[in-house]
Amino acid sequence: MTENEELYLSSSSIEDSWVSQFCEMANHQYFCEVSESFMEDEFNLTGLNSLVPRYKEALELILDLEPEVPVPLPEIPTIEESGELLYGLIHARFIITRPGLQSMAYKYACRDFGTCPRYQCRNTAVLPMGRLDIPGFETVRLYCPCCRDIYVPSNSRFLNIDGAFFGSSFPAFFLETYPKVEQECRRIREQSPPFQLKIFGFNIAEKSRAGPRMKWLRQTPGQDKSQGPQETEAATAIEEEAVVG
Amino acid sequence: MEMETDLEDTWIANFLGTKGNEYFCEVDPEFILDRFNLTGLNADVPNIHDAIDVVTGSSDVNMDGLNAEEEQQLDASARHLYCLVHARFILTTRGLYKMMLKYQEGDFGRCPRALCRSHILLPIGLQDVPNISSVKLYCPKCEDIYNPKSSRHANIDGAYFGTSFPGMFFQVYPKLLPRHSEEQFCLKIFGFKIHDHAEHCRWQQKQRDELEKRIADKPTS
Ligand SMILES: [Zn+2]
Ligand SMILES: [Zn+2]
Numbered sequence: 001m002t003e004n005e006e007l008y009l010s011s012s013s014i015e016d017s018w019v020s021q022f023c024e025m026a027n028h029q030y031f032c033e034v035s036e037s038f039m040e041d042e043f044n045l046t047g048l049n050s051l052v053p054r055y056k057e058a059l060e061l062i063l064d065l066e067p068e069v070p071v072p073l074p075e076i077p078t079i080e081e082s083g084e085l086l087y088g089l090i091h092a093r094f095i096i097t098r099p100g101l102q103s104m105a106y107k108y109a110c111r112d113f114g115t116c117p118r119y120q121c122r123n124t125a126v127l128p129m130g131r132l133d134i135p136g137f138e139t140v141r142l143y144c145p146c147c148r149d150i151y152v153p154s155n156s157r158f159l160n161i162d163g164a165f166f167g168s169s170f171p172a173f174f175l176e177t178y179p180k181v182e183q184e185c186r187r188i189r190e191q192s193p194p195f196q197l198k199i200f201g202f203n204i205a206e207k208s209r210a211g212p213r214m215k216w217l218r219q220t221p222g223q224d225k226s227q228g229p230q231e232t233e234a235a236t237a238i239e240e241e242a243v244v245g
Numbered sequence: 246m247e248m249e250t251d252l253e254d255t256w257i258a259n260f261l262g263t264k265g266n267e268y269f270c271e272v273d274p275e276f277i278l279d280r281f282n283l284t285g286l287n288a289d290v291p292n293i294h295d296a297i298d299v300v301t302g303s304s305d306v307n308m309d310g311l312n313a314e315e316e317q318q319l320d321a322s323a324r325h326l327y328c329l330v331h332a333r334f335i336l337t338t339r340g341l342y343k344m345m346l347k348y349q350e351g352d353f354g355r356c357p358r359a360l361c362r363s364h365i366l367l368p369i370g371l372q373d374v375p376n377i378s379s380v381k382l383y384c385p386k387c388e389d390i391y392n393p394k395s396s397r398h399a400n401i402d403g404a405y406f407g408t409s410f411p412g413m414f415f416q417v418y419p420k421l422l423p424r425h426s427e428e429q430f431c432l433k434i435f436g437f438k439i440h441d442h443a444e445h446c447r448w449q450q451k452q453r454d455e456l457e458k459r460i461a462d463k464p465t466s
Binding site for chain 1: 357358359360363381383386387388389390391392394408409411412413415416419422425426429430431432433434435436439442445448449450452453456459460
């Protein structure tokens with residue numbers, strides 16, 4: 001057997017598993033593959049049986065086990081749905097373990113979760129998360145370690161992925177495990193002062209009705225203030241002219 | 246002759262109907278024909294007189310004598326001219342009004358920041374000189390700028406909208422200013438605060454309180 005054939009065979013046998021198939025779907029790009037050993041350890045599944053309907057069949061499905069009792073055809077969609085819910089909840093637990101964080105770090109490095117849409121974050125890679133850990137309430141959000149804010153995925157295929165499948169604590173675990181990410185982000189933050197809207201090169205006066213109100217949201221201690229509030233008088237003059245004219 | 250002035254048939258209508266040009270509004274032909282509005286553009290637009298004829302659909306323009314390459318160059322000139330005039334037009338009362346209608350339709354997309362709850366956006370340039378940076382989107386709720394979602398929009402020159410447009414827009418339509426975002430996201434672990442993050446959030450809140458004090462202290466005269 002040549003090396004190529006061997007590679008092909010081994011990868012095709014992995015592709016056959018339920019987990020691999022699930023993770024390969026385009027709308028499941030944010031998920032990593034939970035190891036079989038993690039899913040087989042009952043301790044890791046504590047409490048999930050009360051959250052997932054048809055728990056036993058769902059677990060058999062995602063572990064690729066022959067069902068003890070054959071599943072009648074009309075019930076397959078229900079069990080498939082339960083399997084996805086169960087996998088998502090296990091996934092949220094797995095990605096805050098050491099091997100889970102490693103898998104997610106690999107995906108992060110490949111920018112599988114996308115980048116921050118905020119211009120000043122200079123395409124910082126983002127992390128998936130949910131604001132709530134209970135499924136069925138809110139879809140996945142993307143956390144940017146640079147602006148420390150959360151975003152809605154730009155591609156609509158991720159808009160029905162449950163946030164609880166990633167959980168609220170994952171970004172914090174990730175950043176604690178890989179501190180270099182935050183170090184680099186702090187550098188970017190300090191170099192980029194909050195955006196300032198201008199009219200013909202002049203800042204808009206703070207006191208005016210349309211003056212800046214949101215700089216605090218993007219401010220950080222020790223930030224470069226080169227774009228700070230200056231030229232206020234000129235801006236007031238421009239503004240009065242604009243309002244009168 | 247009547248057929249040519251049909252809206253469907255004009256160069257401008259064709260340009261606006263092209264995929265990727267959704268951010269542009271219709272510049273009034275009279276605005277383009279007023280030479281005053283084109284002041285200084287001849288340095289940037291090659292063959293500007295023919296370009297004006299193409300854009301305004303003047304019968305003077307003779308495309309018959311051109312080879313494919315020349316035709317392409319003239320078309321590029323016409324597009325560049327239209328877009329640069331567009332940046333000036335959208336700062337006029339008429340232009341601001343047309344852009345306001347598009348804004349309210351959500352033609353420029355919605356803010357990706359979760360706490361802005363899909364607030365509508367306005368296009369903005371970071372430079373008024375062409376060929377330096379691409380168009381960005383301004384959210385009046387968080388007062389920040391974002392990259393357009395689609396690569397078609399991300400490749401449009403920011404100078405075709407200019408740096409002053411959103412500022413002018415809200416000077417003219419202050420009623421359209423949204424309630425500013427007060428919510429702030431603060432990362433936690435199992436619901437517990439993380440020291441560095443909680444401190445950062447508190448520091449930002451302090452900046453906000455100080456701003457509010459500054460605004461309240463000195464009433465606008
Ligand atoms: Zn960011
Ligand atoms: Zn926003």
